[in-house]
Amino acid sequence: YGLAETEDQVGVVTGLAWTSVGGELLSIEALRLPGKGRMKTTGKLGDVMKESIDAASSYVRSISPQIGVKPPKFETIDIHVHVPDGATPKDGPSAGLAMVTSIVSVLTQIPVRKDIAMTGEVSLRGNAMPIGGLKEKLLAALRGGIKTVLIPKDNEKDLSEIPDNVKEGLTIIPVSHVREVLKLALVRQPEPIEWDEAAEEAAAAARKATADAAVQHTAH
Amino acid sequence: YGLAETEDQVGVVTGLAWTSVGGELLSIEALRLPGKGRMKTTGKLGDVMKESIDAASSYVRSISPQIGVKPPKFETIDIHVHVPDGATPKDGPSAGLAMVTSIVSVLTQIPVRKDIAMTGEVSLRGNAMPIGGLKEKLLAALRGGIKTVLIPKDNEKDLSEIPDNVKEGLTIIPVSHVREVLKLALVRQPEPIEWDEAAEEAAAAARKATADAAVQHTAH
Amino acid sequence: YGLAETEDQVGVVTGLAWTSVGGELLSIEALRLPGKGRMKTTGKLGDVMKESIDAASSYVRSISPQIGVKPPKFETIDIHVHVPDGATPKDGPSAGLAMVTSIVSVLTQIPVRKDIAMTGEVSLRGNAMPIGGLKEKLLAALRGGIKTVLIPKDNEKDLSEIPDNVKEGLTIIPVSHVREVLKLALVRQPEPIEWDEAAEEAAAAARKATADAAVQHTAH
């Protein structure tokens, strides 16, 4: 049922899965490659998990200036998200927060804390949404050597059913938005940049003016 | 069965779904991203709901000058429509009016009133078309803290079957066209711009003439 | 089973469907959008109905100069054909004539007469081909407030089985080609333009010569 990572790594996030045989650590890996804005997913992922990666990706693109990434950057890279092992089917939306964290980490090249795990669906606005199987997931985290687990605020009410030894062995932090997740899971915080639509259009216009001038300078 | 949103948000609209276990609030989220005119949909949506998003999108593109958006704008953005939660299958055309509202909101960046919910299929001309399950949907709206519900005019006849306490707890507004929906659901109205095919062709011709002149100025 | 439209509209045509529970009015909606020659179809349409839209579209492209549309125009627009309601499956080729009429109407921006309905498969040459369920379709037209129904000439022989009151309440016009349909269904006739392959190639050559001249003028 998996172990915590042995070092802080860029793009590697520990999620928590809930299967018929109990909870399990899920090691989510993202990689950034030179490319053209494509997203590839592997690891025998079901449609709902693929859609949760789509949602995570769109959310990250929508906040990219806040994490220091200029939006046009996305058109020059591909992102590959893989969830080993490759032979085990995986599905469900509950890795959404982990997917966001993994994508932000590869984009910013900021490593993820190795002793943290997380579970939670993510909305297109970055809200943390409730998940099922909290008890099994927390047990798996404890067994796997995880220190801190992020759970959706809406699952806080389920903590009363969790055995005391589990709650004592883990720091359990309810979160309501991806913002809180990134603060806790990344080893340092990305620096926001200024970027708005007007800026983008001004930049485009400036490029165009330069090009036009170059062309018109050929007249004499 | 969902709660009303807690603040007015851009691109977030409350729809009303009707499932085998009753009515439910549906939180529809749209996001606008730099792109190339693509539409992405997630949330385990069935084919009919996906087609209703296609119809909503085409309708909005057809009226874009009326909401202050120049048609070429669509070629430079992607729109992502997501309907959480990601694990619950959803289908049917009755979220059409909500889809239109959500897309108009992200395009204009005008927030949607948080205490309003709506149900109704939309035609390609923006007409509100009748839906099923009105009673269950209104009950869900009331329970969820919604104040105002927009329903298709063709469903007005079904109001006689609705319990009095529901009708007293909600402002129910029959609408026959998306125009009325946008007036009621957006916190302010978008400003129309002038745009017709002749204008578009004139603009294109002007751009081309400038370019030709630049080239011909190189002759001497 | 539907009602006649309440006003003459561009791109909206009343077809006649035949289902297991009788005849029904079908409101076909086409929309023209800035684009790149794509055709989108929605409304839970079966493969045969989608192919009938393909055939209708190719036929219209093949006669575009006759309806005043320059063929290159098609590369700059998208056409969306929707058949509400979105939840009811629809199939069969018998809406072919209506599809052609709807597409011609959005291309020419000439409205379609609201009190006319039509049924008939269309061939790639614009011929009206016979359909089934004539009686049920005519009954639906009468009930829906339609005044005039266009049927394929090859179905004229089936009129003997139609009740007298239906034949008295409707003007039934057999047609053998789309030409006749457009004359009857559009509120005014489009003006043909001159356009043949030679003309097109001449135009292309002229454009090219101008461009070449502009380039060569830079030599001195």
Next chain:
Amino acid sequence: YGLAETEDQVGVVTGLAWTSVGGELLSIEALRLPGKGRMKTTGKLGDVMKESIDAASSYVRSISPQIGVKPPKFETIDIHVHVPDGATPKDGPSAGLAMVTSIVSVLTQIPVRKDIAMTGEVSLRGNAMPIGGLKEKLLAALRGGIKTVLIPKDNEKDLSEIPDNVKEGLTIIPVSHVREVLKLALVRQPEPIEWDEAAEEAAAAARKATADAAVQHTAH
């Protein structure tokens, strides 16, 4: 079971189908549109019939100079092949010769003789290959008013099983290659043009040299 066409038409060829209920005339329609080398097929065609259209199309492209068509022409047109009626499933390779004839006719704009029908698979080299159901097909041709039927030479041996009245009512011509089919079915013969790979490359080189010269003339 169909009737012969009433006039010689461009792109319209009468094929012969063999179904569980007997033989039938098949009216194959091809249309040429401005485009980019795409092939569209409609009429509820099975995969084998679609592949026979692919083979017919490749064969025609491979002989295009022999029918007076410059190969680059193919990149500027789309071809749509439709086989009405749209609701009847059709399959099998035996319309291959008819598909070739139809495509050649739309490319050359030479009409096809209306009183001729044909059956036969076509190979990628234009050979006529044997088909099944010859008797049923010939009966359908006779009933439909066809005067001349082209059959594959390899089916000549099956003529002994055909009733005398059918053989007397039809001119049955065995063919072994598409060349013979085109001679018999087109109302006039296309004029070959000179075109070989060397010519094509020379033309390309010439175009390139002109363009280079134009650019270099800007130097001074």
Next chain:
Amino acid sequence: YGLAETEDQVGVVTGLAWTSVGGELLSIEALRLPGKGRMKTTGKLGDVMKESIDAASSYVRSISPQIGVKPPKFETIDIHVHVPDGATPKDGPSAGLAMVTSIVSVLTQIPVRKDIAMTGEVSLRGNAMPIGGLKEKLLAALRGGIKTVLIPKDNEKDLSEIPDNVKEGLTIIPVSHVREVLKLALVRQPEPIEWDEAAEEAAAAARKATADAAVQHTAH
């Protein structure tokens, strides 16, 4: 069960198939068309046979200088491989050697000997790999008038089970690589050209330098 071809043809190769009813000659046809590097396959081919064509095609591209074909040539042509008859399902990898031969023949325009047949899977390095049904295939070759049959060296051990009259009526040649197949099956051998990656990059650089010079000559 097929007959040998009646003349040496470009792109036509006789393969040997093994079906539930015995062995059969398979006439493989390849055609080269002006295009953009696409591969089309028809003839009701199963996925394994389609993959064997992919492997054959990649192998040929990897050795193209050895058969006198410059690699960029592939981007300017399409290849269509068809295996008549179109209605019979065909599958399996054993036509690999024949696929390679057919593709080399259309690329080089060198005809294939008509009295030769072959069977054998091909690896991505051109190795001949063993096949099943050797006896049935050789019987079919004999009956079909074939003089020479190429078989994989790894099937040589199966020859002991082949009846003497078959072995006497055929020249059976075991081969271990496509090189031997091409030597035996083509009526003459292609002339290799010089081509390596360095050459290719040099050519690309030269083209670029010329283009840059042309642009810079406009400066003065």
Next chain:
Amino acid sequence: YGLAETEDQVGVVTGLAWTSVGGELLSIEALRLPGKGRMKTTGKLGDVMKESIDAASSYVRSISPQIGVKPPKFETIDIHVHVPDGATPKDGPSAGLAMVTSIVSVLTQIPVRKDIAMTGEVSLRGNAMPIGGLKEKLLAALRGGIKTVLIPKDNEKDLSEIPDNVKEGLTIIPVSHVREVLKLALVRQPEPIEWDEAAEEAAAAARKATADAAVQHTAH
């Protein structure tokens, strides 16, 4: 159940498969072709094996400077991975290490040692992950004449169950990362090059400046 390769070859790697009838050698072949960054896979591969090739490919792209390959190179080549024989279905992630080795070999043109075999899933970071069927795979390696077998470190614990004669007949090397695999399997090591994002952007900027200068030099 396969034999070791007879010579060191570029792109050919011996994997180990585990089927219902025991272990088997798998000959993995990769080929590099001029192209546009496409990956083709053949050999009746299941989805999990195809995904393992995707993961291998992304991993290799992510380390390409370390193996002496400039990242833009990938946009100018296609890679074809084939696993003969073509008729046997294959699946599972355990050929991941072999896929990475095969792709690195074709990219660097460095041959792979013929007497080595390997098994192991690969993560997106190049970690060797555990596999099943170790005993059967080692038996197949021994029978096939393999001298050295690389296995995942996490499978080291399973060696206690392996018969002594197998362990004596093979050099079994546990590996925890692809780095170790490449050191052992390639006949020589690739030379790393300098390449980082800044370098890439500088190069792009330099190219752009040159182009701009060339254009502006035309002004005078």
